[in-house]
Amino acid sequence: MKNICFLFLSLICYTTVRAQDQFPKNDFISPLKIPIQLAGSFAECRPNHFHTGIDLKTNNKENLPVLAAADGFISRISISHAGYGNCIYMEHPNGYTTVYGHLNNFMPEVMAYVKAEQYRQQKWNVDLKGLSSTQFQYQQGAQIAYSGNTGGSTAPHLHFEIRDTKTEAVYNALFFGLPVKDNIAPKATKLAVYNAESFFGQTPLLLKLQQSAPGKYTAGKTTFLSYKKIMLGTDAKDFTNGSTNWLGITGLQLYADEQLISEVQITQLNFAQNRAVNAYADFRTYQMKGIWLHGLYRLPNNPLEVYQNMVDNGVLDISDGRIHQIRIIMKDALGNTASISHSVQYRAATPTTACKGIFKAGQRNIYKHFTGNVYLMLPENVLYDDVCFNIRESLQPTKLSNFFEILKPEIPAHDYFVLGIKLHKTLPPNLYEKLVFIHKIPKAALPGSNDQEAQAAHWDSGYAVAKVRSFGNYSVAIDTTAPKIIRINPQSKSLIQFTVTDNLTFVTGLKGFINDQWVCFSRKGNTYTYVPDEHCPTGSQTLKLIAEDENKNQSVYRATFTR
Numbered sequence: 203m204k205n206i207c208f209l210f211l212s213l214i215c216y217t218t219v220r221a222q223d224q225f226p227k228n229d230f231i232s233p234l235k236i237p238i239q240l241a242g243s244f245a246e247c248r249p250n251h252f253h254t255g256i257d258l259k260t261n262n263k264e265n266l267p268v269l270a271a272a273d274g275f276i277s278r279i280s281i282s283h284a285g286y287g288n289c290i291y292m293e294h295p296n297g298y299t300t301v302y303g304h305l306n307n308f309m310p311e312v313m314a315y316v317k318a319e320q321y322r323q324q325k326w327n328v329d330l331k332g333l334s335s336t337q338f339q340y341q342q343g344a345q346i347a348y349s350g351n352t353g354g355s356t357a358p359h360l361h362f363e364i365r366d367t368k369t370e371a372v373y374n375a376l377f378f379g380l381p382v383k384d385n386i387a388p389k390a391t392k393l394a395v396y397n398a399e400s401f402f403g404q405t406p407l408l409l410k411l412q413q414s415a416p417g418k419y420t421a422g423k424t425t426f427l428s429y430k431k432i433m434l435g436t437d438a439k440d441f442t443n444g445s446t447n448w449l450g451i452t453g454l455q456l457y458a459d460e461q462l463i464s465e466v467q468i469t470q471l472n473f474a475q476n477r478a479v480n481a482y483a484d485f486r487t488y489q490m491k492g493i494w495l496h497g498l499y500r501l502p503n504n505p506l507e508v509y510q511n512m513v514d515n516g517v518l519d520i521s522d523g524r525i526h527q528i529r530i531i532m533k534d535a536l537g538n539t540a541s542i543s544h545s546v547q548y549r550a551a552t553p554t555t556a557c558k559g560i561f562k563a564g565q566r567n568i569y570k571h572f573t574g575n576v577y578l579m580l581p582e583n584v585l586y587d588d589v590c591f592n593i594r595e596s597l598q599p600t601k602l603s604n605f606f607e608i609l610k611p612e613i614p615a616h617d618y619f620v621l622g623i624k625l626h627k628t629l630p631p632n633l634y635e636k637l638v639f640i641h642k643i644p645k646a647a648l649p650g651s652n653d654q655e656a657q658a659a660h661w662d663s664g665y666a667v668a669k670v671r672s673f674g675n676y677s678v679a680i681d682t683t684a685p686k687i688i689r690i691n692p693q694s695k696s697l698i699q700f701t702v703t704d705n706l707t708f709v710t711g712l713k714g715f716i717n718d719q720w721v722c723f724s725r726k727g728n729t730y731t732y733v734p735d736e737h738c739p740t741g742s743q744t745l746k747l748i749a750e751d752e753n754k755n756q757s758v759y760r761a762t763f764t765r
Contacts, residue, residue, distance in 0.1 A: 227379030246450030287353020303361030306350025464516035
């Protein structure tokens, strides 16, 4: 057995070394002057996406110098209240692009260029691509920006990525020789067991793990199961020296009776597939319990290219009633490994309720309720696995439509699908574009800062229709309420600030004018800020703000002030 264990660890270490060897180790330096401490890692599971970079701590401070990781030029600059916030992209001669996110400010020459573009386009949130290779050149180690807390960041840090310039595939930056201290193996507290024949229709059996030795975990005695075929997952987490932040792992291997059944190796990520974290991890358990469970299986319509050596997509057939030995190897980016060992045995099956109908993964599904009051059109790439369709209608004769429960919110949708709900009443044409689906969307699934209570829809032949991206409860209402604009810090002489919020959907934009000339308001969450500059004369001024929501409801704020 010792020889077998040594062989397992040798194989996993070889895979890790092989993955790292394809990347240059001396081309990039740390983009910060302080020692690297990680607050987040590559391939860490996040709501509806994998984390595509590493998050570098900045000692809980802002405005630390950010350095060019290698010689190169700035090829792209983006400004947003969500995502990466203020962000720089640098192209390098070796074929890679480095990305620096959540910045507070750029260097003066870059700031001047960005501001000129914002005023030219009359937009604060800009995405400036295709910059000349001679416009903003920097040598390795030169300062290019100041760290911050912009965009979707919740605390000061620097988001750092290394991408392939041509394909935009993003790689684990730790594979490039950055000086990170880590001799801590991954850890796990739970082993998840699934009935392979009904993935989204179940709650997994969660077995508590105990550490039997350093880097070794077990779930105790043999577990008896009523499933003939099973899939497995675990809540593996990684840690680095000197930090309490949990991080993602980059590799998993599953052995059953000494045979390799599945392998996960996350060396790179493709942005077009990034939402498929909801297929890689157990979306249902995360939604219901807040636990990320890494799957050692591949669902039928999972597009991720991170799987190797898959036998029957990681499904284990234990119907023979024998005891089967399970071993899971967990690894991090720097080659530290840990293992989980357990045994399972099939006993008599528990009767299950058969589906009345199935939405098939990997094919187009069109459904119209027998009442004619709701229909769905799902493209081929919406579902990761087959699901029992369960659509319930509740009468609401005094409302604009009936209430519908469409599948369950714990079932993920990879892409948008068309939903149509029939209206009880005839609407005047001026309300056709004021329809909304009442459907709660948590802020974690959105680029903004708030939960969203509704989504805009449009009228089509007596139905409210929209492309939506989540299952759950839906009904129809009308939204004619404009966003609220509220002045904050009205006594301030150095800045002009407002909060702008919407009651149902979201604020699609805010425009500010001084003496009818557009001025640049920045955004952080729901707060919009203008710092008086050369576009604001001295003396008495007239201020106007226009805010609009998803249903094109507008509110206008007017005031005078003196600079």
